[in-house]
Amino acid sequence: ILDSLPENFQSLNFVQRNKILSSLSPDGNYKTLAPLVKKKFGAIKKRKSNASQYLSSKKTGSSSAKTKENVDSKGAIVLAHKLDRIIGYGSWGVVRECHLVKDPQIIRAVKIISTLYPSVKRRFKREIRIWSRLNHKRILPLLYVHETEDAIFCITPRIYGGTLYDVVSHWGPYDTYNSSFPIRKRLRIIRLFCFEILDGLSYMHYNGIVHGDLKLENCLVDEVQDKEDKSKTYNHILITDFGMSGFYLKPKVKQNSIVSVRSFFSNKSYSESKLSSHLSSSNQNMRKRSNEKANGLNEPYCDIILMNNSINNFMTPIRFSDNKYNKEISSGNENQGNLPHSHIGSLPYASPEILSDNPPPLGPIADIWAFGVLLYTMIVGQLPFNSNFEPKLREKIKKAEIDEKSLKQACFYDQGLLAIVKGCLTKDITKRWDLNMITEKLK
Structure with missing residues (x-):
């Protein structure tokens, strides 16, 4: 556990250190690990002593x-x-x-x-x-x-709408009554978001780049003001965080494979604008609560604190380099020669082949699996693979066994999304769906 602490652990502030220790501690209490950390590192000193601050101020003089x-x-x-x-x-x-x-x-x-x-x-x-x-x-x-x-x-x-994680947390599990988001409307919003995520992912794959860490927290929700009616805002997805991204060979995805989101919704009972505007109103309520707590949890890039137990809080790093949600091994080469294990992003979204003893090079197929995990979580309201015990979580992912009963119940009104999730979360990489298959099914 101590070996998984980030290299800059001693330079972090008190709150950040405690959050990391709490996430690593078996009982979730940072005090359990504090004595061991103190023994290993010694007392964490202030970056500057009073003497050094005094000398610094004398040196700078009036320039301060x-x-x-x-x-x-x-x-x-x-x-x-x-x-x-x-x-x-x-x-x-x-x-x-x-x-x-x-x-x-x-x-x-x-x-x-x-x-x-x-x-x-x-x-x-x-x-x-x-x-x-x-x-x-x-x-x-x-x-x-x-x-x-x-x-x-x-x-x-500056993005104000938070992340998809915030949206899914607000929705809650699919079987929780929510008058603002009946299950049919929730599924239609999910379809809209799927098109936009696939649009960005298709662009990356077309250019020979795999994201490597696709997850709810890395999909920002951008609120765009209506050009004609300034009182209305719509929501769109922006993919972010490319710390685990890398280049792969021979991109095969057609750049024009993603159909227009607007044309898809043009003949539907819920228009894109109505769905998006409805979600904007909900986002404003979420942001209002966030501002009242003054914790900044709905802001871009921030570490997400889990709001309930519906989404599992298993984000303990394999090895640390940026934050407690990334299972990352540092890599100094952006090309294909990296060790495959260095391509593990957030463990709950990792594909079975990446966790195998002889993992293949990082490629688009890993993003497809992560998209399946993301889609399952949006629909059901909880991760398909979760455990507080890392070895057990790894085994669950390797077996690729999901709770199909919950998924089928949540997808009762949209069998297309059910098929997509199952296609993306196929263990056999030769049978796993690609972006074109997903898009055709969404149409």
């Missing part, structure tokens, strides 16, 4: 009154943006809200990665190399990047 630049500090200026409050955080660093200095009404987000440790720096520079190549309406744009000796700053649009 000047506006700070290119540092992780509220009020600092980075890439012509002024940094504001923290809206998310992880063991890799924080996410701050920021605004353009020349136009404060332009609000964005900045992901700030501490590069104190070389492995963390390599990991995020690799992510940026891939992220910067992606340009698609279903992928969170990377607007600007700036690197200093101590940090990497990534500026993106």
Whole structure:
């Protein structure tokens, strides 16, 4: 357990360290592991002693009154943006809200990665190399990047709708009565989101890139204002977090295989705008509760605290490098030569072949499995494979045995989604569905 702690564990703040220890502790109590951690690392000292702070202040003199630049500090200026409050955080660093200095009404987000440790720096520079190549309406744009000796700053649009995890948590299990989201409407919204996720995934695969860590938490919900009626907002999916992404050979997915979401819904009883607008109203309620708690859980990139037991809190890392939800082994090469085990993203979404003794190279088929897990979770309201005991969870995934009874009940009004989940969660990779098959079934 101690070996799975992130390299920068000692540099984290008190709350972050306790959250990590709680997630690793068998009984969920950080105090259980605290004595062992203290014995291993010794007392965690403050980054700067009073003496060093005094010397630093004497050295800078009156310059301390000047506006700070290119540092992780509220009020600092980075890439012509002024940094504001923290809206998310992880063991890799924080996410701050920021605004353009020349136009404060332009609000964005900045992901700030501490590069104190070389492995963390390599990991995020690799992510940026891939992220910067992606340009698609279903992928969170990377607007600007700036690197200093101590940090990497990534500026993106500010997303207000939270993540798909937040949406599914709000919905709850499929058999929980929710007057705002009857099961039929829930299934139709899921179809809309599926098209958008597949649209972004198809683009990535067409360009020879596999995501490697597709999950609810990595699908942001973007609220877009209606151009004609400013009082209305619609929801769209943006895929994010490319830290586990990599290149593969011979992309085979047709770029035009994803049909228009709008045309698909044009002849249906629920239009895209009605469904999306309805969900926007729900998101506003979720955000209102979040703001009341002042915890920032619905903000982009933040570590998600599980709201109930319907989605299992098994996110203990195999090896750490960015946050407690990623089962990641550091990798310094973005090409095919990486060890396959380094491609395990979040364990509950990992495919059976990736967990095998002789795993194949990372490819699109792993994203298909993860999409199946994501879709099952949206429909049923809980992960298809879950256990608080990692070896048991691995065995469940390897057997690929899901609770078909619950899935069939939840998909009573949509047999197409049932077929897609079963096709994606097929253990035999030669029989597992591809993006074209999924899209044809959605049509």
